[in-house]
Amino acid sequence: MKTAPGSWSFTRWTTVDQLEALEVRHPEFYARLFLQGAHLSHFAPAGAGNWLWLSDTARFMTGRAIRGGIPVCWPWFGVPGKNPDPVRQTVLSDTPHGFARTAVWNLEDVRESAQDVEISLSLDASQDFAELWGGRASALITFRFAATALQVALTSTNLGRTPLAFSQALHTYLPTPDITRTQITGLDRCNYIDTLDEWSRKRQDTALCFDGEVDRIYDTGGADIGLNTPATAYRLCSSGSRSAVVWNPGPEKSRHLSDFPDTAWQTMLCVETANAFDNIYVLNSGQSHTLSVMISRLEEHKDPS
Template identity: 60%
Template sequence: MPESSHTPPASVTPGQWSFTRWKTIGQLEALEVHHPVFSATVFLQGAHLTHFALNDDTNWLWLSDTARFEPGRAIRGGIPVCWPWFGDPARNPPEIRKRVHTPSAHGFARTALWRLEDVRESAHEVEISLSLNANEDFEGQWDGHALALITFSFSVRGCQIALTTTNLSKDPLALSQALHTYLPTSDISRTRLLGLGHSQYMDTLKDWDYFEQEGPVYFDGETDRIYESAEPLTLVTPAGKRKLTSVGSDSTVVWNPGPEKALRLSDFPGTGWQKMVCVETANAATDYRVLNEGQSHTLGVVIGRG
């Protein structure tokens, strides 16, 4: 993965940064944070967080060994931003579906180039903010005008991500979205997710029918479910626990491709499904949101030690 130094845009003042530096990784620009307590990597393409770790720990996020860092190509792993629609457009409510002009899943934000708005640093925390103005530049894919602002906050407590959407058009705007968080495990068969017991979920692998979760979620093959829940979650792996607390969300997507689908995925090792699980903070299915002119909505997640 070649790296080189990069001259930042004139609009930012990196001389004031103590811990944050520009890096070119593959063919993409990124901000790397090297704090005495933690480290992080955020790409401008997709506003994509691929790495966060306390300095005595490994990456809290799963990143594919075969991920490619190329313009217009979604990075496999980390936390892709699915926006302004989630999943297959045809499976979205009519208010969202009528705005989408492409069959591509998960929206355009994850491959769009975001603008750096701010880097704030203190002895205890680093905060990075990026924005995407979804205007007429995207009219071939989507009908709407909105501003997305994402802020990453890193500290010894973990990482916090807040994605705020503001409707800049005069018409009501319906959207679905997700912070598509990939989390690592050493063994998916010895991994379980706590906090979804007694929740209703839609199983996309079983004709999108509804079921009720009994006890922890275990993984024994392909899993693709949308849970109607906003409860704090704890992922338990052989290496320890990770807690996820959401805001602005009443739905959680739980996904693992299993052995057969893993072979069909791009930039995904054939055995990678054994080492990861996605627990996604979402506004999906019936939890989609509608914003009137000038209204905003924030979707967020805090990832911390369990």
């Protein structure tokens, strides 16, 4: 049921360095959600570790994106110049991944029950961001936490009078004990763009394994994705998504990334629920679109090694 501040049973305000956050301490799980960026940094069922990877050197500073968790890339994904023309024409900044991941979102709702907690945040991307973007839109993001799954749903609404094109991603960082013994399933037979090979187009014929830097945009059509690590297995079920981005910086790039230890590439990867490059969305005036992902972990799995 919906609850108001002061009557929450499991949710509390907290501050981490310079940033305000909501902390959920439920008997079945723990979560931490920052208002800046609508950024989820922690989700852990009772007795389990964080399902999300968070950098040991992450900084929680005003105007600085957090390295790890689930950054929200919106209303454009990646480098603006690599986006198709309809998206690129609205972008007035060279900042990668849009402005939502460093904007301060507004708390809309907290709903709590004995089984789950649901938190919604909103962002009005109109006049306040006119120097960065030529569009007019709102974003509503809802996080649902339960003992067996985490769900994130991002709804975009065109508030302008003309069609609006955008790209987006839920930039999910996930942990692994060993990236070289980790594989992704569900992408076989999918076409992808290899950004490390001059943005050439290729096809995935087997499960995806890692032996160095990977940066690929897959055309998935919304297929479910499996992630198998030596420790556990994840399942990512998406809706409203036509792309998936898989990223690991490898040893060379890691040395140049901010808030990222040199060896951290060995214990993380990103599997991003997205609509990117060929799969941008165009909304007519007043139309909405929801991009969502449900992440669950399997009790039994096989070590991919």
